[in-house]
Amino acid sequence: xxxxxxxxxxxxxxxxxxxxxxxxxxxxxxxxxxxxxxxxxxxxxxxxxxxxxxxxxxxxxxxxxxxxxxxxxxxxxxxxxxxxxxxxxxxxxxxxxxxxxxxxxxxxxxxxxxxxxxxxxxxxxxxxxxxxxxxxxxxxxxxxxxxxxxxxxxxxxxxxxxxxxxxxxxxxxxxxxxxxxxxxxxxxxxxxxxxxxxxxxxxxxxxxxxxxxxxxxxxxxxxxxxxxxxxxxxxxxxxxxxxxxxxxxxxxxxxxxxxxxxxxxxxxxxxxxxxxxxxx
Amino acid sequence: xxxxxxxxxxxxxxxxxxxxxxxxxxxxxxxxxxxxxxxxxxxxxxxxxxxxxxxxxxxxxxxxxxxxxxxxxxxxxxxxxxxxxxxxxxxxxxxxxxxxxxxxxxxxxxxxxxxxxxxxxxxxxxxxxxxxxxxxxxxxxxxxxxxxxxxxxxxxxxxxxxxxxxxxxxxxxxxxxxxxxxxxxxxxxxxxxxxxxxxxxxxxxxxxxxxxxxxxxxxxxxxxxxxxxxxxxxxxxxxxxxxxxxxxxxxxxxxxxxxxxxxxxxxxxxxxxxxxxxxxxxxxxxxxxxxxxxxxxxxxxxxxxxxxxxxxxxxxxxxxxxxxxxxxxxxxxxxxxxxxxxxxxxxxxxxxxxxxxxxxxxxxxxxxxxxxxxxxxxxxxxxxxxxxxxxxxxxxxxxxxxxxxxxxxxxxxxxxxxxxxxxxxxxxxxxxx
Numbered sequence: 283x284x285x286x287x288x289x290x291x292x293x294x295x296x297x298x299x300x301x302x303x304x305x306x307x308x309x310x311x312x313x314x315x316x317x318x319x320x321x322x323x324x325x326x327x328x329x330x331x332x333x334x335x336x337x338x339x340x341x342x343x344x345x346x347x348x349x350x351x352x353x354x355x356x357x358x359x360x361x362x363x364x365x366x367x368x369x370x371x372x373x374x375x376x377x378x379x380x381x382x383x384x385x386x387x388x389x390x391x392x393x394x395x396x397x398x399x400x401x402x403x404x405x406x407x408x409x410x411x412x413x414x415x416x417x418x419x420x421x422x423x424x425x426x427x428x429x430x431x432x433x434x435x436x437x438x439x440x441x442x443x444x445x446x447x448x449x450x451x452x453x454x455x456x457x458x459x460x461x462x463x464x465x466x467x468x469x470x471x472x473x474x475x476x477x478x479x480x481x482x483x484x485x486x487x488x489x490x491x492x493x494x495x496x497x498x499x500x501x502x503x504x505x506x507x508x509x510x511x512x513x514x515x516x517x518x519x520x521x522x523x524x525x526x527x528x529x530x531x532x533x534x535x536x537x538x539x540x541x542x543x544x545x546x547x548x549x550x551x552x553x554x555x556x557x558x559x560x561x562x
Numbered sequence: 563x564x565x566x567x568x569x570x571x572x573x574x575x576x577x578x579x580x581x582x583x584x585x586x587x588x589x590x591x592x593x594x595x596x597x598x599x600x601x602x603x604x605x606x607x608x609x610x611x612x613x614x615x616x617x618x619x620x621x622x623x624x625x626x627x628x629x630x631x632x633x634x635x636x637x638x639x640x641x642x643x644x645x646x647x648x649x650x651x652x653x654x655x656x657x658x659x660x661x662x663x664x665x666x667x668x669x670x671x672x673x674x675x676x677x678x679x680x681x682x683x684x685x686x687x688x689x690x691x692x693x694x695x696x697x698x699x700x701x702x703x704x705x706x707x708x709x710x711x712x713x714x715x716x717x718x719x720x721x722x723x724x725x726x727x728x729x730x731x732x733x734x735x736x737x738x739x740x741x742x743x744x745x746x747x748x749x750x751x752x753x754x755x756x757x758x759x760x761x762x763x764x765x766x767x768x769x770x771x772x773x774x775x776x777x778x779x780x781x782x783x784x785x786x787x788x789x790x791x792x793x794x795x796x797x798x799x800x801x802x803x804x805x806x807x808x809x810x811x812x813x814x815x816x817x818x819x820x821x822x823x824x825x826x827x828x829x830x831x832x833x834x835x836x837x838x839x840x841x842x843x844x845x846x847x848x849x850x851x852x853x854x855x856x857x858x859x860x861x862x863x864x865x866x867x868x869x870x871x872x873x874x875x876x877x878x879x880x881x882x883x884x885x886x887x888x889x890x891x892x893x894x895x896x897x898x899x900x901x902x903x904x905x906x907x908x909x910x911x912x913x914x915x916x917x918x919x920x921x922x923x924x925x926x927x928x929x930x931x932x933x934x935x936x937x938x939x940x941x942x943x944x945x946x947x948x949x950x951x952x953x954x955x956x957x958x959x960x961x962x963x964x965x966x967x968x969x970x971x972x973x974x975x976x977x978x979x980x981x982x983x984x985x986x987x988x989x990x991x992x993x994x995x
Contacts (some may be wrong), residue, residue: 330782332978349785359783363775367578379570380783501980506813 283308284329284432284463289338291324298324300487301338306432306465306480311458313474313481314467315493315553317561321487322362322467326434329465330357342432353382356430360437360467362421366410370401370420373409374427381428388427393424414441422450426457433457433464439473451477481553483560491560499550502559503558506549507533513541519551568795569786575767575796580803591805593811616657616685620647623663624672630696631660631689646676660689666697684743700975743916746940750912752805754936757873759878760801761881765894767793768973777977786974790886791966794878798871805870856902862942863952872958873935874964877901883969886976887984887992899983908933912940919944929954968993 284306291299298321307313316322327333328340331347340347378388396402418441439447458464483491505524524533619640631639683838771777833899884897915924919941928938975992
């Protein structure tokens with residue numbers, strides 16, 4: 283379990299994080315949302331033990347996070363980077379060993395990942411010879427190769443085409459099902475709805491929205507319904523608003539007066555809409 | 563586990579540099595180039611320039627100087643009395659005319675050289691010397707003092723002092739003050755180059771890690787200080803490898819050259835050395851080798867390594883801090899200047915110290931850690947008192963701890979700063995974070 287308790291961090295006079303608290307339960311996928319410059323990167327760096335908070339604490343399984351725990355964490359920063367002159371093979375082994383793996387373990391695990399991503403033939407290539415998408419795959423492998431218990435992914439889908447985006451999405455789900463907790467920071471709201479159980483939305487260094495994704499969507503609903511009915515043999519689709527105090531059955535009765543209802547469904551706001559509404 | 567990580571980083575930094583072809587080439591070619599550059603001018607200077615024999619006609623109106631000019635393989639002199647213009651028209655193949663109008667003792671201006679081409683300096687020097695020697699001799703003879711010639715030649719003798727140094731065990735070594743100076747200077751230059759070259763590599767390495775954005779991944783796995791020290795130590799080992807390879811190449815080269823130039827030199831006693839020395843025909847290379855043997859190599863190599871490590875570490879951590887503060891390598895220039903100045907100054911001081919190794923300037927500059935690696939190296943062949951060496955090393959290594967601590971603080975903040983070119987004020991703020 284990851285706990286962030288009342289964390290503050292400022293750089294000079296600029297306050298980056300202002301009493302931020304959140305809890306990420308084991309085995310979940312947690313979304314960290316917010317506009318650019320909201321303080322997400324600072325929070326992510328605190329979670330990784332790169333930066334220390336001015337006050338408050340960051341705990342992983344009850345222990346204050348520092349580099350001693352780095353072997354348990356996998357981090358994919360938003361700005362990707364690898365040693366350009368190193369070969370794929372050397373690069374992956376070097377970073378895996380720095381995460382505490384033995385050379386033997388690292389080699390074995392690396393071959394499995396290369397097979398899974400079908401990139402075994404790139405091993406001897408230098409990073410600078412790879413396309414952006416190819417380098418991203420290598421970077422993803424270096425992030426997860428040591429089987430971290432906590433995976434922090436900052437914009438993991440950027441730079442991938444739709445096919446590879448789907449592949450990475452499936453990998454995240456698979457790794458999560460194997461027991462790894464995932465923190466996902468992204469602007470891709472579709473992925474948030476698809477993957478995350480819970481989210482925190484940060485704006486100007488403060489948490490402005492927090493909780494279960496479905497609950498948040500429910501709370502932000504605007505009593506709108508999508509209705510499809512047959513009127514005089516014609517198929518009609520419309521958006522209707524429920525009056526205050528009206529029950530669903532009363533609404534259905536009212537709607538069924540001039541035709542037969544075939545679809546009746548509540549319109550929940552998308553995370554995209556909630557994001558824009560909250561931040562503005 | 564932390565210890566393992568720093569070893570991993572050292573290994574990585576070392577391997578990626580030593581395994582490169584450019585390292586091997588540079589290591590092998592530099593000594594060859596160095597020897598070439600230092601020997602070539604001497605070779606060119608000493609080699610006889612082969613030219614056709616020049617024909618020179620001497621028109622001597624005074625009739626006194628015929629014996630002043632002697633022909634050899636370079637110049638053939640003909641003595642003809644006639645009109646200058648006419649002779650020139652009749653013999654266009656003659657290279658030049660020396661025209662003497664009267665007694666040179668009365669007027670030194672009475673001689674001129676005529677030619678179509680600009681005469682070269684060496685030729686003019688030679689001819690005027692021949693002529694003035696002759697005139698001088700004539701003058702001396704005209705005084706009619708007995709044995710004057712011998713007296714003068716005795717008074718003009720040049721004496722070259724061959725220095726012999728007594729070792730503690732009583733054995734004697736021939737030394738040469740010039741060679742000692744040169745050796746000190748060469749090793750100081752070497753340490754200067756090493757500090758600069760490898761310090762710059764540290765800076766480049768850090769700046770590259772930052773600009774390629776691998777930095778954030780790295781410091782999520784290791785402490786910034788470990789990353790910095792790993793790089794600094796790794797690159798230091800590259801430098802030491804190169805230095806030791808050069809020492810080996812030098813030793814092998816010397817042991818190959820030795821038997822040719824000077825057989826049985828190792829078994830020579832001090833008397834034979836004295837004999838060789840007193841006999842005038844000792845060659846330059848023999849003298850060089852003899853005096854090289856008088857230098858205590860083991861001591862100098864060990865101290866070279868100690869000063870290299872100390873000086874390099876002192877500067878490398880500052881170079882690392884600069885690398886961490888900038889976004890790209892071009893921005894680094896503005897910050898490298900202030901830390902380059904002390905090394906440059908030490909090089910200038912070294913030139914002076916070479917002439918007076920025991921001066922106050924020499925003493926203080928070999929104590930100040932920013933100049934001591936270079937300056938002390940120049941002084942070493944002149945046998946510096948041991949406590950000075952120990953004290954200067956202690957100061958150097960303590961200062962290294964200080965600069966590394968300071969640089970570590972700048973580095974820690976700098977590696978995560980992107981997008982703006984920092985000022986000195988900004989960097990000072992990072993120290994206090």
